């Protein structure tokens with residue numbers, strides 16, 4: 060339990076970790092519960108029967124049901140973090156709070172999901188010239204997981220704003236906007252007790268910088284460079300304990316961040332070496348850098364590879380060109 064890692068902090072000030080099954084390769088996702096002065100839940104788990112049963116059981120352990128929750132905070136609009144929101148809303152009067160630009164993911168799901176998938180199919184996968192044996196398993200997976208999210212009535216969804224405070228337990232937590240894993244991810248920092256709810260911003264294993272549909276008329280936002288900036292921001296915080304969105308709480312966030320930055324640099328150089336060796340397109344680079352990846356989950360490898368290419372472009376070490384609608388790369 061977190062209590063043993065942070066012995067000096069009163070128990071009521073510490074988020075209670077509730078691991079919930081996702082049925083996905085990532086394993087359990089963590090919701091966090093604060094009991095006093097009112098029951099507040101951070102993240103919900105995925106919309107599945109197993110997850111629903113596990114969350115009900117965890118709340119029951121503290122003498123609570125969904126109806127007792129006053130507030131549900133959502134760290135970011137990924138199905139494993141907000142999926143059960145609809146079920147909780149149906150049985151409670153809880154209000155739901157999510158970073159302002161992500162409000163439509165809660166209030167209008169699955170519309171933003173469909174828009175993203177449309178961008179992948181109609182634009183991104185074509186630009187990358189991915190063959191069907193790469194694209195089809197990814198799309199089958201994405202379509203199958205749509206039902207893992209759920210909507211909340213719009214009038215019960217309220218925006219969180221960066222650098223403001225949110226009350227969770229007896230203390231106020233600062234809302235930090237740390238894009239990278241997704242453009243709308245927030246994590247929560249409690250400076251007096253030096254606690255950090257990192258959600259999926261800082262995990263033991265580097266979170267995937269998920270490529271998102273650009274705003275209309277705008278270019279795609281490079282998410283791995285954004286993620287690195289967020290790592291630098293979090294690195295400077297005085298943190299004694301990190302409560303992540305997946306896995307057990309941990310300490311020494313600076314060592315972890317250093318290791319992740321080192322690994323990203325290493326893989327980026329491998330990517331550059333492939334381009335120098337004559338690779339010009341994404342698909343062969345993907346299969347070379349991630350030969351063992353199970354095809355349905357290859358999107359995670361694809362998002363990392365696109366991140367390395369974004370970094371190399373920003374550093375001016377490769378050039379990206381479009382030939383007949385297909386993106387190609389060469390050394391600068």
Ligand SMILES: [Zn+2]
Pocket residue numbers: 135137140240259
């Ligand atoms: Zn996530």
